[in-house]
Amino acid sequence: MSNETSAADQLPFHQRKTEDMPGHWLLARLGKRVLRPGGLELTESLLDDAGIDGADVLEIAPGLGKTATAILERSPRSYVGVDDDPNAVELTKGAIGGRGRVLPGDASSTGLDDESADVAIGEAMLTMQSDRNKAKIVQEAFRVLRPGGRYAIHELAINPDTLPDEEKTEIRKSLARSIKVNARPLTEAEWRKLLTDAGFEVTKVRFAKMALLEPRRVIADEGLGGALKFVANVLRDGDARKRVLAMRSTFTKYKSHMAAIEVIATKPGKSA
Numbered sequence: 652m653s654n655e656t657s658a659a660d661q662l663p664f665h666q667r668k669t670e671d672m673p674g675h676w677l678l679a680r681l682g683k684r685v686l687r688p689g690g691l692e693l694t695e696s697l698l699d700d701a702g703i704d705g706a707d708v709l710e711i712a713p714g715l716g717k718t719a720t721a722i723l724e725r726s727p728r729s730y731v732g733v734d735d736d737p738n739a740v741e742l743t744k745g746a747i748g749g750r751g752r753v754l755p756g757d758a759s760s761t762g763l764d765d766e767s768a769d770v771a772i773g774e775a776m777l778t779m780q781s782d783r784n785k786a787k788i789v790q791e792a793f794r795v796l797r798p799g800g801r802y803a804i805h806e807l808a809i810n811p812d813t814l815p816d817e818e819k820t821e822i823r824k825s826l827a828r829s830i831k832v833n834a835r836p837l838t839e840a841e842w843r844k845l846l847t848d849a850g851f852e853v854t855k856v857r858f859a860k861m862a863l864l865e866p867r868r869v870i871a872d873e874g875l876g877g878a879l880k881f882v883a884n885v886l887r888d889g890d891a892r893k894r895v896l897a898m899r900s901t902f903t904k905y906k907s908h909m910a911a912i913e914v915i916a917t918k919p920g921k922s923a
């Protein structure tokens with residue numbers, strides 16, 4: 652128990668009250684470690700498609716450092732993570748154990764050199780930004796990548812592209828209310844436009860079910876033991892249970908209009 656308490660104390664936003672805590676950090680406190688809409692499976696295809704072997708890799712917003720370890724298993728030439736939360740920086744440093752660098756910084760101005768990376772990876776972070784910040788972060792990824800470099804994102808999509816604006820707004824507002832983060836998922840066409848406006852060519856798009864809190868996905872992502880621990884923690888804590896059920900019911904209500912999306916966007920030009 653004391654180990655669990657001290658691990659929870661290292662999480663971002665750990666001092667916030669349960670009712671106000673950003674949904675992903677609340678889930679992390681309860682033991683859910685995979686915090687992306689398409690789960691580990693979409694992360695695996697994202698990393699396969701990005702081409703990590705021998706590459707200089709930038710991970711934008713590594714969070715708990717889970718993807719960082721998966722990246723390192725694929726033999727990159729180098730790894731650097733940039734997260735604006737000091738706790739996330741320390742957690743990722745702990746996860747990678749000296750096999751790369753983790754820097755505090757904003758994704759829209761990383762301080763890294765122009766054309767210093769072959770791959771930039773960002774999961775479950777652009778969705779939570781305003782339109783203006785999304786554009787700035789994508790431009791920063793473009794600047795840092797070498798020609799031929801790949802920007803690989805795993806985010807939340809709304810579908811179909813033709814969904815009326817009022818319905819998109821309703822979904823965004825409902826999500827923001829339940830996860831307590833200003834979530835602004837985009838349609839596939841809007842994700843593509845965001846990337847091509849910055850100069851990228853979209854070279855691959857894949858979808859997966861948005862099933863973050865569905866039992867089968869929780870077991871696939873956390874393992875049976877981790878899933879049971881998560882459920883026990885949810886059952887033990889009434890305030891947290893209320894929040895998790897509210898998030899789950901929002902995801903269920905809009906499930907026919909939400910999906911996890913992977914996009915690989917390539918910076919034009921020949922790789923050296």
Ligand SMILES: C[S@@+](CC[C@H](N)C(=O)[O-])C[C@H]1O[C@@H](n2cnc3c(N)ncnc32)[C@H](O)[C@@H]1O
Binds near residue numbers: 684733
């Ligand atoms: C939901 S977590 C996702 C973490 C990780 N990518 C994953 O999929 O497990 C979002 C992460 O984005 C980071 N973040 C949000 N906005 C950021 C920004 N503008 N610059 C750098 N990091 C940011 C947060 O600190 C957090 O670690």
